[in-house]
Amino acid sequence: RSVMTLLADSSQTAGALSVTRSTFPDGGDGAPPHFHGGASESLFVIGGALQVLAGDEVVVLEAGDFITLPPGLPHAFGAAPGADADVLAVFAPAADRFDYYRLLARVNAGEADPAEIPASGERFDNHYVDSPLWRAARS
Numbered sequence: 738r739s740v741m742t743l744l745a746d747s748s749q750t751a752g753a754l755s756v757t758r759s760t761f762p763d764g765g766d767g768a769p770p771h772f773h774g775g776a777s778e779s780l781f782v783i784g785g786a787l788q789v790l791a792g793d794e795v796v797v798l799e800a801g802d803f804i805t806l807p808p809g810l811p812h813a814f815g816a817a818p819g820a821d822a823d824v825l826a827v828f829a830p831a832a833d834r835f836d837y838y839r840l841l842a843r844v845n846a847g848e849a850d851p852a853e854i855p856a857s858g859e860r861f862d863n864h865y866v867d868s869p870l871w872r873a874a875r876s
Contacts (some may be wrong), residue, residue: 739765741838742804747831751818757838758783760823761816766875767824776832778806780813786817795823795874799848813871837861866869 744756761767770790780787784799785849789796790813792808797817798804806812816822828834840857843849 738762739767739843743835744840746835750831752831754827754829755834757826757834758824759870761785761787761821761824763818763821764818765822766815767822768813768815769865770834770871771809771865772811773808773828773832774864775806775808775862776828776830777807779803779827779829781827782822783825784821786820786821787819787822789805789812789814789825790868790871790874793870795870811866811868813868815860815875821845837863857875 739762740760742758744758748753759767767787780789780798781801781803784800786800787802789798789800789804790811791804792810793810796804814824837857837860840849840853844851855865867873
């Protein structure tokens with residue numbers, strides 16, 4: 738089971754950044770292909786291995802590895818097959834992302850309509866895209 742810990746949001750950093758820590762079980766999915774229009778997303782692998790889509794390539798990051806995904810670059814991530822992943826994610830500048838993660842939790846609990854996720858794209862600067870490369874890498 739994936740677990741996300743909300744560490745710092747826009748309101749706590751004067752809009753500079755937001756930070757989360759996520760753990761994903763063996764091969765577990767993290768975020769589907771998406772991009773941010775106004776923020777970069779940086780991922781630091783604390784432990785395990787993380788499979789990452791970064792534009793038109795798929796890479797595996799291991800403990801101690803770091804990647805920055807600039808605004809506009811389609812990306813996705815999940816634990817690499819055969820590995821768990823423990824990941825720190827930093828968005829800069831911040832959006833009020835914690836409400837987005839709370840929405841995901843409500844959808845997963847059956848308390849909100851899944852259609853609310855793509856509909857929230859502008860509010861949370863989270864724009865979903867299709868990636869045949871990512872689908873192939875995760876199959």
